[in-house]
Amino acid sequence: MSEELTLSAALAAMRSEGAGWPAPVPDNWAQGRTAYGGYTAALLLGAALKGRDDLPPLRSALVNFTGPLSAPPLLSAEQLRRGRNVATLEVRAEVESGLAALGVFSFGAAQESHVSQDCPAPEAPAPEEAEPFFPPQARRFMPRFFDEFELRLVAGSRPFTGGERGLIRVWARHRDPEARARIEGLIGLADVLPPAVFARMTQVGPNSSVNWICNVLRDDLETRDGWFLVESELTVAREGYSSQVMRMWDSEGRLVVEGMQSVVVFV
Numbered sequence: 001m002s003e004e005l006t007l008s009a010a011l012a013a014m015r016s017e018g019a020g021w022p023a024p025v026p027d028n029w030a031q032g033r034t035a036y037g038g039y040t041a042a043l044l045l046g047a048a049l050k051g052r053d054d055l056p057p058l059r060s061a062l063v064n065f066t067g068p069l070s071a072p073p074l075l076s077a078e079q080l081r082r083g084r085n086v087a088t089l090e091v092r093a094e095v096e097s098g099l100a101a102l103g104v105f106s107f108g109a110a111q112e113s114h115v116s117q118d119c120p121a122p123e124a125p126a127p128e129e130a131e132p133f134f135p136p137q138a139r140r141f142m143p144r145f146f147d148e149f150e151l152r153l154v155a156g157s158r159p160f161t162g163g164e165r166g167l168i169r170v171w172a173r174h175r176d177p178e179a180r181a182r183i184e185g186l187i188g189l190a191d192v193l194p195p196a197v198f199a200r201m202t203q204v205g206p207n208s209s210v211n212w213i214c215n216v217l218r219d220d221l222e223t224r225d226g227w228f229l230v231e232s233e234l235t236v237a238r239e240g241y242s243s244q245v246m247r248m249w250d251s252e253g254r255l256v257v258e259g260m261q262s263v264v265v266f267v
Contacts, residue, residue, distance in 0.1 A: 004028040007039065007148065007188055008178035011046045020076035021047050023093070025069060029145045034068040034100075036145035037209050038191035042184040044091040044103035047075035049184075055087055056109040057219035058183055063212045069093060069100040085109050119258070121249035124154045127171035127227045133158070148175055149192055154229065159198035166196040166234020166244070173226035180226035183216075186257065189228060190214055190248050195263040196234035197242040205267025214246065214259030224251035232261075240265055 005013065005026040014021040023046075029039040041063045049055065073093035080088045086108040093101040124130075133151035134142055138158075152171040157163025172192050179185035195207060229249040236243050241264050248257040 006176040006179065007042060007174065007185060008176055008182065010039075011042070011182075011184055014043070014046060014050070014075070016050070017074075020074045020094075021050060023047070023073055023075050025072050027144060028147060031143045031145055032206070033070050034065075035070070036143070036191075037063070037065060037212065038188040039145065040065065040069050040093065040101050041103065041191060041212065042188035043073075043075060044093060044101060045105060045184050045187050047077045047091045048089045048103070048105045050077065052089075055107045056085075057107060058105060058187075058216045059086070059108040060106040060215050061187060061213070062104040064102045065100075065209045065211065066102055067095070067098065067100045069095065071095045073100055080104075085111065119247070119255045121229050121253035121255070122155070122169070122231075124169070124171070124229055127152050127173075127225075130154055130171055133170050146192075149173065149189070150175060151192065156231070157199040159194045160201050160204050161199065162202040163199040166200045166237070166242075167231065168193050168196055168199050169229065169231035171227050172230045173228065177226070181221060183221065186216070186221055186248075187214070190230065190246065190257045190259065191261075193230060193232040193246070195242060195261075195265070196232040196244040197237050197263060197265060200234065200237070201265075201267070203267050205265065207263055207265045210241075210262040210264055212259060212261045214257050216257055218250075218254060218256045221256075222250070227251050228256065229253075237265075 023043045077091045091103045130152035133153045155169040156167035232246045246259040
């Protein structure tokens with residue numbers, strides 16, 4: 001780990017070196033013995049965008065958390081294919097022990113279509129009317145990276161409270177205003193919630209994200225004061241593995257990101 005940096009400062013610190021970009025892993029983005037998964041995904045996406053100003057909007061991201069990202073990685077990007085509509089890039093994050101994370105990003109131009117359907121946001125109070133997600137007495141148990149965000153509980157249960165449903169829904173935003181306006185910041189925020197299975201659990205134990213796929217459904221990142229309504233809902237938990245669906249709406253109730261994640265729980 002290294003000195004504290006905002007997400008936008010960390011992305012700005014990535015300078016070309018040989019065949020890749022060394023990236024910082026600041027202390028304030030720590031999650032146990034690795035970095036917060038959303039931070040890792042944002043670094044991978046940042047490397048994919050380096051020197052490619054002609055890419056269409058991001059449409060899909062697939063991230064595999066292969067090993068701990070506990071040391072500054074070297075990121076390398078390769079364009080797998082550039083078609084008429086879609087460009088696909090692979091980004092690798094390597095540390096001394098080997099591959100730490102792998103990302104595949106698809107960028108696509110908008111298409112004319114006669115089909116249009118949306119998934120409106122559930123009703124929610126304004127962020128200012130919702131209570132903090134973490135009560136004061138829980139802050140000393142929080143991973144460091146949560147200090148980079150503001151979270152306000154809307155529905156569901158807090159981690160390890162034995163809720164009836166594996167559901168967590170919050171208003172969330174970056175504290176760093178610069179991160180709110182970038183696509184890397186959107187990806188960094190979309191993974192901010194604890195695993196949905198935590199809402200059902202009553203025992204605290206280690207866990208690890210296996211992978212994460214998300215579809216980006218709008219290229220307009222405008223939302224009121226940086227706030228997005230973010231939820232994660234448990235689908236199945238069995239044999240130490242859980243599957244969850246994740247969604248993110250802007251302040252106008254428009255679905256911006258939808259994803260799925262596999263999480264292994266060691267308790």
